[in-house]
Amino acid sequence: MNTTSTPKYAPQAIEAKWQETWFKPNVFKAEAGGAKPKYYVLEMLPYPSGQLHMGHVRNYTLGDVLARYKRAKGFNVMHPMGWDAFGLPAENAAMKRKTHPKQWTLNNIAEMKKIMRQFGWSYDWSKEVTSCLPSYYGPQQALFLDMFDKGLVYRGEALVNWDPIDQTVLANEQVVDGKGWRSGAPVERRKMPQWCLAITKYADQLLADLDKLPNWPQRVKTMQENWLGKSYGVEFYFKLTGEGLPADAKLQVYTTRPDTIMGTSFAVLSPEHEYSALLAQTDPKAAAFIAEAKAMGTAQEIVDRAEKKGYPTPYKAIHPFTNEAMPVWIGNFVLATYGTGAIKSAPAHDERDHAFATKYNLPIRPVVTGPGVEEGKPYAPKGTLINSGKWDGLTSDAAIQAVIAEMEQLGIGKGKTQWRLRDWGVSRQRYWGCPIPFIHCPKCGVVAAPRETLPIQLPEDVEFTGSGNPLANHPTWKQTTCPTCGGAAERETDTMDTFMDSSWYYLRYLCPYTKEPLDKAAVGYWMAGGGVDQYIGGIEHAVLHLLYARFFTKALRDCGYPVGDEPFKALLCHGMVVGNTYQAADGRYLYPREVELRDADGVKAAFERATGAEVKILPMEKISKSKNNGDSPDGLLAKYGADTLRLYMLFTAPPERDLEWSEAAIEGAWRFLNRVWALAQVAAELPTTQTAAPDRALQQKLHSTIAKVSADIERFQYNTMVAACMELTNALQAADSAAQPALVREGVATLLRLLNPACPHITEELWAMLGNSTPLHATDWPTFNPALAQAEEITLVVQVNGKVRAKLVVPHDIAKDSAIALAKAAPEVQEWLSGPVLKEVYVPGRLVNLVGA
RNA sequence: GCCGGCGUGGCGGAACUGGUAGACGCGGCGGACUCAAAAUCCGCAGCCUUCACGGGCGUGUGGGUUCGAUUCCCUCCGCCGGCACCA
Structure with a gap:
C-alpha cells in the first residue's frame, strides 16, 4: 500500500482542534x-x-x-x-x-x-x-452540622503520634523509625480530644448492604467485611487484687473464645490501660516500660511487628471459676482501641499468647483438642474441650454458649457482639483542611456555629513553622463570640480529615x-x-x-x-502503573533506556550503558519522577499525542492488573494508529457501492468484531477490545479493496466508530475525512447482525483419551451424531484408539473426546 | 504481624460459565522495497527431540477431583495492595 502521497498522521495537528470543538461549547454537559x-x-x-x-x-x-x-x-x-x-x-x-x-x-x-x-x-x-474552596467546604460544614443534629458527631478521644519538640501531631507517614521526621525526637503515643463520627452506629448496615453490591469486586467486599470485623463473644471481668488498687477493682476483658476459659492463665493490659497508668505512678520501671511501648507510635503495622514485650505487674486477676490468682502483665502488643484494652490469655490456643507465655515462662494449659493438634504448639481452631471440668467433651461452639450462660448467671459477664471497626476520628491539628464549625465557650461549653455564619473560612495570613497548629497560632482568627450567651469564645482550631472531603x-x-x-x-x-x-x-x-x-x-x-x-x-x-527501577552504586536512579539487561546463567543483571558499571535492579515500583522508572505524561503527549497514550494504557494490561511501564509498547500503539490512518486514507478513495457480493469471511469478521468490542467494553476487557480492533484492521488491510470497495469502506468506518471511545481524536478526524458531517461523539454505537457474525465453518477438535489427535473443519451447526461419526472415522483416531470406545464426550461446536481402555 | 490479591513463551498479555494453551502486541529472525539506512510491507517462531513426518513436555511448586484443569480444592514459594493522621 502506497502511503507516501497521502498526509501523515500528525496528532499534534489534530488533537487540539477536536478538543476545541468539545470543550468550548462543552458538548459533554450533562443535565438532569x-x-x-x-x-x-x-x-x-x-x-x-x-x-x-x-x-x-x-x-x-x-x-x-x-x-x-x-x-x-x-x-x-x-x-x-x-x-x-x-x-x-x-x-x-x-x-x-x-x-x-x-x-x-x-x-x-x-x-x-x-x-x-x-x-x-x-x-x-x-x-x-x-x-479547598469555601464553595465546597462551606456546604461540607453544613453537612457536618446536619450529622451533629442527627447525633452522629461527638467529642471523643483518640491516640495520636505526638512530637514533643515540634509540639504537634504527626501523621503515621511523618513518623520514621519511631521519630518525628523534622525534629528527630522520639514520638509519643498520646490520647487527645477529638471530633468523632459515629460510623459504628452503621456497622450492621455497612456489613449487610455489601450484599446489595453484586457489581463490586468480591475481594473489596471481603476486605471491608474483615475490616468491620463483626465477632460474637463475651465481655466479663476478673476481680483484681494488689497493693494500691481499689478494693472493688475489676478488670474488664472481651474474648471471642470463652471456651478456652479454663486454659486462661494470665491477663495482659495495654500500655494505655488505667491500671497500667496507676502502677506507673509508683513503679518507675513500669513507667519506663509504658513510655517505651508508647514510643512506637500509633501505626498498627509497627505495633504488630514489634517484638512482643511484657512487664509483670504485682496485680493478680482472680479466675472466675477456679479462683486462681493469675499474673497480670502489661504488653506492648495489646490494643487500647479494641474491646476493653485488656485481654485474657489462653496461650495453648493463640499464636501470639503462646509466644508471649513461652518467652516469660507463663503456664500453658491445653483445653481444646482436635485433628492436627501438636505437642508444644498452639492450637487455634475450635475443637472438643478437655481439662475443663464440667465442660469436658463439649464442642467449642457448645462450650462458648455454656460459658457465656454461666457468666451471665453469675453476673460477671454478658454475651456481646463486638466490631473491629472504630468510630472515625476526624479532627486534625492542621491548617490546610476544612474548619470544624464549632465554638468553645467558657460558659456554655461546645456550641455549634450558626448556619448563617457558614462558610467559616480559613484565614490566609498564617505562618508555617512546623511547630504547633498554624490555625491555633493565629493571633485573632479563633476569637469570636458565643452564639448562645454572646460572651467571648474561641473557634475550634481543628480541621477535618481529608477523607471527609x-x-x-x-x-x-x-x-x-x-x-x-x-x-x-x-x-x-x-x-x-x-x-x-x-x-x-x-x-x-x-x-x-x-x-x-x-x-x-x-x-x-x-x-x-x-x-x-x-x-x-x-x-x-x-492496578497501579509500575516500572522497573534501577539504581547505580552512587545512588542515582537510572532510566530503563540507560540500562542494558544481561542474562548470565539465568541470573539477570543490569549495567549502565554509559559506564558499563553494574547497577542494582530494585523491585517493581509505582512509577515516579524521583525514581526515573517511567516518563511523565506531558513529555509523551508532545511526542505521541493523547490517542497513542490512551491506547497504550488500555491495551498493555487488563484494568485490574498492574501495568508495567514500557516505552516499546507505546511505540506499538503508535504504529497501530498509523496503520489505521493509512488504511482510512485508502478507504476514503473507494467507491461506496460495489457489484460483487460481499466477501463472507470479511463480513463475518466485521460483525463479530462489533459484537466482541461491545461485550468487551461492558465487562471492562479493554485490552481485548483493542486486540479485536487490531484484528479487524489486519483483515481490512489484507482485503481485496478493488473487488470489495463498499465492504472495506464500511469496515473502516465501523472500525473508527469502535475505536472512538479509546482514541477519540484520530477517529473523529478520519470519520470527517470519510465524508460524515455528524461527529462521532454524537453518533450512535454500531449494531451487528448475529447471523452475519456467525462463522459458517468451525474447527472440531478430536481427542483420544484427552489428547488432541485430529482437527476437523465442519459446519457450525453440525449434529452430535455426525460429529462423533466423523471423529471416529478420522485416520489419526484409528491410529491412536486401539480398543473399543468406552465413553464419548461431545461439547457442541468445540470437541469430541473418545475415551478408550 | 493481620486482612486481601496476583503468578501463563525472551516480554506485556489471550483463553466467555472445566473443553484446541499462547489471540493481539513488543522484542527476535528471514525476505521485499532502498545506493544505503529508517519507515513500511510479507513470512517464521513455546521448549526438547527428529533430516523429515511425527513424538514428548509445558500455565510458580507439590498433591487432589475429572474423560478432560491456566480455570475447582489443599500445601508450599515468590511478588504486590491495605492496616484507621499519605492520598
Whole structure:
C-alpha cells in the first residue's frame, strides 16, 4: 500500500482542534432529566500534587472509554472531575518553598487541568469542584452540622503520634523509625480530644448492604467485611487484687473464645490501660516500660511487628471459676482501641499468647483438642474441650454458649457482639483542611456555629513553622463570640480529615453551585437506582475511602437527602502503573533506556550503558519522577499525542492488573494508529457501492468484531477490545479493496466508530475525512447482525483419551451424531484408539473426546 | 504481624460459565522495497527431540477431583495492595 502521497498522521495537528470543538461549547454537559436513561461515570478525583502521573492517565482513560461508549449507546451520561485539594503536602510545600498552601494548590490545579484537557477526557467541566474552596467546604460544614443534629458527631478521644519538640501531631507517614521526621525526637503515643463520627452506629448496615453490591469486586467486599470485623463473644471481668488498687477493682476483658476459659492463665493490659497508668505512678520501671511501648507510635503495622514485650505487674486477676490468682502483665502488643484494652490469655490456643507465655515462662494449659493438634504448639481452631471440668467433651461452639450462660448467671459477664471497626476520628491539628464549625465557650461549653455564619473560612495570613497548629497560632482568627450567651469564645482550631472531603464529592458534582449543600432534585435524579453507575479507582482505596463514602451516604440519607442507601452501584479497581527501577552504586536512579539487561546463567543483571558499571535492579515500583522508572505524561503527549497514550494504557494490561511501564509498547500503539490512518486514507478513495457480493469471511469478521468490542467494553476487557480492533484492521488491510470497495469502506468506518471511545481524536478526524458531517461523539454505537457474525465453518477438535489427535473443519451447526461419526472415522483416531470406545464426550461446536481402555 | 490479591513463551498479555494453551502486541529472525539506512510491507517462531513426518513436555511448586484443569480444592514459594493522621 502506497502511503507516501497521502498526509501523515500528525496528532499534534489534530488533537487540539477536536478538543476545541468539545470543550468550548462543552458538548459533554450533562443535565438532569430528559428521555434518555441516566448513567453516572465517576473516577476517583486526584490530589493536585502538580504532576499528573501515569496512574491518573490510566484511571481517567478507563473512565472515558465507558463514558463515551455509554453516550453512543444512548445514555444521558454524567462524567465530572474535580480536586481533592486539602492535605498535608500543601503544608509541607509551604514550609519548604515559602509559598502559601492555597497558591501552591491552585497553581497545581491549573497545571494539571491543562494537561487533562490535552488527553481529551470527556468531562463536563462545568461540574468541577475544588475541595479547598469555601464553595465546597462551606456546604461540607453544613453537612457536618446536619450529622451533629442527627447525633452522629461527638467529642471523643483518640491516640495520636505526638512530637514533643515540634509540639504537634504527626501523621503515621511523618513518623520514621519511631521519630518525628523534622525534629528527630522520639514520638509519643498520646490520647487527645477529638471530633468523632459515629460510623459504628452503621456497622450492621455497612456489613449487610455489601450484599446489595453484586457489581463490586468480591475481594473489596471481603476486605471491608474483615475490616468491620463483626465477632460474637463475651465481655466479663476478673476481680483484681494488689497493693494500691481499689478494693472493688475489676478488670474488664472481651474474648471471642470463652471456651478456652479454663486454659486462661494470665491477663495482659495495654500500655494505655488505667491500671497500667496507676502502677506507673509508683513503679518507675513500669513507667519506663509504658513510655517505651508508647514510643512506637500509633501505626498498627509497627505495633504488630514489634517484638512482643511484657512487664509483670504485682496485680493478680482472680479466675472466675477456679479462683486462681493469675499474673497480670502489661504488653506492648495489646490494643487500647479494641474491646476493653485488656485481654485474657489462653496461650495453648493463640499464636501470639503462646509466644508471649513461652518467652516469660507463663503456664500453658491445653483445653481444646482436635485433628492436627501438636505437642508444644498452639492450637487455634475450635475443637472438643478437655481439662475443663464440667465442660469436658463439649464442642467449642457448645462450650462458648455454656460459658457465656454461666457468666451471665453469675453476673460477671454478658454475651456481646463486638466490631473491629472504630468510630472515625476526624479532627486534625492542621491548617490546610476544612474548619470544624464549632465554638468553645467558657460558659456554655461546645456550641455549634450558626448556619448563617457558614462558610467559616480559613484565614490566609498564617505562618508555617512546623511547630504547633498554624490555625491555633493565629493571633485573632479563633476569637469570636458565643452564639448562645454572646460572651467571648474561641473557634475550634481543628480541621477535618481529608477523607471527609472525598466522602461526598460525587454528590456535590451534581449541584456545584447551589447554596444548599445538595440540590435534592439533581441528586435524586443522578443517584436513583443505586447511586453512581460505575465508579473507577485504585485498589489502594478498597477499605478506607470506600467505607467512609458508604457511611456518608447512609448518614446523609438519614439526614433527609435523597441519596439512596449506597453511593456506588458498581466498582472497578484498577492496578497501579509500575516500572522497573534501577539504581547505580552512587545512588542515582537510572532510566530503563540507560540500562542494558544481561542474562548470565539465568541470573539477570543490569549495567549502565554509559559506564558499563553494574547497577542494582530494585523491585517493581509505582512509577515516579524521583525514581526515573517511567516518563511523565506531558513529555509523551508532545511526542505521541493523547490517542497513542490512551491506547497504550488500555491495551498493555487488563484494568485490574498492574501495568508495567514500557516505552516499546507505546511505540506499538503508535504504529497501530498509523496503520489505521493509512488504511482510512485508502478507504476514503473507494467507491461506496460495489457489484460483487460481499466477501463472507470479511463480513463475518466485521460483525463479530462489533459484537466482541461491545461485550468487551461492558465487562471492562479493554485490552481485548483493542486486540479485536487490531484484528479487524489486519483483515481490512489484507482485503481485496478493488473487488470489495463498499465492504472495506464500511469496515473502516465501523472500525473508527469502535475505536472512538479509546482514541477519540484520530477517529473523529478520519470519520470527517470519510465524508460524515455528524461527529462521532454524537453518533450512535454500531449494531451487528448475529447471523452475519456467525462463522459458517468451525474447527472440531478430536481427542483420544484427552489428547488432541485430529482437527476437523465442519459446519457450525453440525449434529452430535455426525460429529462423533466423523471423529471416529478420522485416520489419526484409528491410529491412536486401539480398543473399543468406552465413553464419548461431545461439547457442541468445540470437541469430541473418545475415551478408550 | 493481620486482612486481601496476583503468578501463563525472551516480554506485556489471550483463553466467555472445566473443553484446541499462547489471540493481539513488543522484542527476535528471514525476505521485499532502498545506493544505503529508517519507515513500511510479507513470512517464521513455546521448549526438547527428529533430516523429515511425527513424538514428548509445558500455565510458580507439590498433591487432589475429572474423560478432560491456566480455570475447582489443599500445601508450599515468590511478588504486590491495605492496616484507621499519605492520598
